[in-house]
Amino acid sequence: MNTKSLKSRIRQNRTVYAMLLPGFIFLVLFAIYPIVWILRMMFYQYTSFGDFNFTGLKNFSTLIHDEMFWNALKNTLVYAFFKLIITIPLSFVLAYFVNMKLRGRMIYRSIYFMPTIISVSIMSTVFYLIFNPYNGSVNQLLMTLGIVDEPINWFGNQFAMVTVLLIAVWGALGNYMTYFLSGLATIPTDIYESAELDGATGWKRLWHITIPMMAPITQTVIMLALIQAFKDYENIMVLTGGGPNNCTETLYLYIYRLMFPMGDSYGNVVLNYGYGATVAFATAIIVGIITMLYLRWSRKMDETF
Amino acid sequence: MGIKARTRLTHGLLYVFLTIFAVVILYPVVYVLCGSLKTNLQLMGGGSLLPTTWEFGNFIEVWEKANFAQYTFNSVFIAAFSTAGAVILSSMTAFCLARCDFPGRKILKNLYMMTMFIALGAVTLRPLYTLAVQTGLQNSLWPIILITIGAQGNNVFLVTKFVSGLPKELDEAAILDGCGPFRLYYMVLLPLLKPILATVALFQFRIAWNDYITSSVFTMTRPELRPLTVGVVQLKYGASAAAEYHLMMAGAAISIIPMLLVYLLCNRYFVEGTTSGSVKG
Secondary structure, three states, X not given: OOHHHHHHHHHHOHHHHHHHHHHHHHHHHHHHHHHHHHHHHOOEEEEEOOEEEEOOOHHHHHHHOOHHHHHHHHHHHHHHHHHHHHHHHHHHHHHHHHOOOOOOHHHHHHHHHHHHHOOHHHHHHHHHHHOOOOOOHHHHHHHHOOOOOOXXXXXXXXXXXXXXXXXXXXXXXXXXXHHHHXXXXXOXXXXXXXXXXXXXXXXXXXXXXHHHHHHHHXXXXXXXXXXXXXXXXXXXXXXXXXXXXXXXXXXXXXHHHHHOOOOOOOOOOOOOHHHHHHHHHXXXXXXXXXXXXXXXXXXXXXXXX | OOHHHHHHHHHHHXXXXXXXXXXXXXXXXXXXXXHOOOOHHHHHHOOOOOOOOOOOHHHHHHHHOOOHHHHHHHHHHHHHHHHHHHHHHHHHHHHHHHHOOOOOHHHHHHHHHHHHHOOOHHHHHHHHHHHHHHHOHHHOOHHHXXXXXXOOHHHHHHHHHHHHOOXXXXXXXXXXXXXXXXXXXXXXXXXXXXXXXXXXXXXXXXXXXXXXXXXXHHOOOOHHHOOHHHHHHHHHHOOOHXXXXXXXXXXXXXXXXXXXXXXXXXXXXXXXXXXXXXXXX
């Protein structure tokens, strides 16, 4: 194609470009500009308004020796691992059951999906009361049933991460159940019918037909869940603020606190745009690498089985 | 044991299992709805789920004294404009990407795809906050509206797929009649996009109504701009937090009841929309 025809094609499409412009402005402003900003700010020390200087790779050497960063990375991995290990099988089981021809299955589906439409911050506030060690319903229930003798400190060092995880699972189950349901709907019914003729029912049917046929969709669901688990921090911010002693602080929360160390966050972090940008960049790379490793590993699993 | 009895038994166990989960999932929501009608003393004391006295006055108190009338207005304002903006932007962009052959189409499509995979979290709010201060927008709700609209990558992707599924003959007939791209979009295709745009609107409404992080960053020094989510969470940090459990619950109820109503009416769109964008084999 020569330049003349390109020029005339551009001119021909003037209206189209005009229609794309508003969307393009949003794209530049909210997706591209922040990325460029981060890529630049990584090399600067920028601590207060109008006062910043080029420091080269200093932020990266800070990162390597930053205990808070490694702690947040460890917590993020623990959080993501346990969230997936609990949520994925459980949401599959729920999907499998509400996909059966049971009376009232639509009601169950709607109930399980409900947490995904309600504000995470509001529900975290509510859970904060429900898990309150002194008068929360969880401790009351456990003590009435005689499971524990004295109240559990759900937001203490020992249990804070468990509490955060339980609440995260509550919020996520319905979402992944819905993904699995759409997968189950794609399995043709005649496969089940012919299996039934061969005498495969119940567990056999689940093990030999449903699970293998769901493998590809499960891979996608795990990937989506993995990326989402790394991104969660609104719930943790409201529930624990990363505490106590940073034991529930994740990477995204740490970035937030470097960028806006006021309001909800505690005072043990100092405002530092430049370094915050470095941590954000490192986090994006880490999430990217883990996602890629997972994709390669799951493809290998495909070939083996 | 006969086959029939066995199926009945397994079904019974199944219902027990499903119902236990349903109760666990529903409990916090019921806790809010009932808690919003309790006295503060009742909430502090724990005990029964149902309120012993019905304190409808909680709502009046939170509405008038805790400034929730303002917070509700802010939430409605943010959600309305954010939803309208998302529908217009995503449909117009998706139409061009799916139906118009212009130089740069491939690059633009890839840029939109890219935005779906890069998530940087709160870091993006810092340059945008600075930008809002420079343009003087930080004293209004507009930064929150614009940021919740964002790049629209997901929605553009969703609508583009839908437009591609519509028959091309529609366009050809309209172009023969002398329609330009804008009229083709506005008169011919837009009416056909209703189902997918309903999903887009619903999802955007959910994002904007439930937004907490962007709103809390942009309203840290301006309490009068807070939406409901920030208003409720702030009560947790308030100086007299322990004395205001009942206000917290009433505020939370004001925030979640509209969402629950929307969900009751449009539950199907939510479920379809959740899966149509991301999972396809």
